[in-house]
Amino acid sequence: MLVVGGSSGLGLAVSRLAYGLGAEVIIASRSAADRHEELAAAVGPEIETVSLDVNEDKEVEAALQGIGDIDHMVVTTRPRLTPAPFAEADLDQARQAFETKFWGQCRLIQMAHALISPDGSVVLTTGIAGERIYTGSFAMSVINSATETLCRALAVELAPIRINAVCPGFIAPKPHEIEERARWFPSGRTASAEEVAEAYIHLMESPYVTGTTLVVDGGARLI
Structure with a gap:
């Protein structure tokens, strides 16, 4: 199992949960190889780590050649993006964020799909801004909506590989x-990364689910 963006946050939580369930976990990120000992202590001693920047074709290609066959791939990369009202937003920063998260996912999947088992899967990551509009988050709304559309398109084009996405809400802290604000959600609170990570495991383990975006937001989109 390959977790791209697995060295921190949600990706690290997915890596830890999958490892605990017996998966052979490979963590890939810009810093993963340099932080191998730290990540092994956080996840488990038998993990592998690979340095990979989704914006660099040659780096992605080299990393995937070294990894070889893949059962499941999870993508949790998150771009740097400063929230701002549209009229004040840095459009160059928004463009780079789109390049990293959306086109980075496209580049990665295009290069990796031949290595993924026919009964395997890819799980992408969107976010609540793709389900409900929040002031100052126009760029992430567009990026997340595009990722959800990509999920559906690739579920058709890359079948029988299953392509799904997780749409997290607000994760503590x-x-x-x-x-x-989270006190007014139906759940009454924000989520832990571990709670959201369970959705990724569900999508990897469910053989008849594809082209689906699983929203894990405690009902935040409802109010």
Whole structure:
């Protein structure tokens, strides 16, 4: 199992949960190889780590050649993007964020799909901004919506490989104002990364689910 973006946050939680369930986990990120000992201590001693930048074709190709066959691939890469109202947004930064998250996923899957088992899967990551519009998040709304469409398109084009996505809501810790807002969600709180990670495992293990975006937001999109 390959987790791209698995060296921190949600990707690290997915890596840890999958390893605990017996998966052979390979963590790939820009810093993964340099942080091998740290990640092995956080996840498990038998993990592998690979340095990979989804924006660099040659680096992705070299990493995938070294990895070889893949049963499941999870992508949790997140671009650097400063929230801002549209009228004040840095469009160059938004463009780079789109390049990293959307086109980076496309590049990665295009290069990796021949290595993925026919009964395997790819699980992408979107976000609640693709389901509900929040002021200041126009760029992430567009990127996440595009990723959900990509999920459906690739489920058709790359079948029988299953392509799904997880749409996380607000994951703790968050700024005080978001934690306060979360009290009004049906769940009454923000999520832990471990709770959201379970959705990735579900999508990998479910043989008849493809082209689906699984929203894990505690009902945030409903209010």
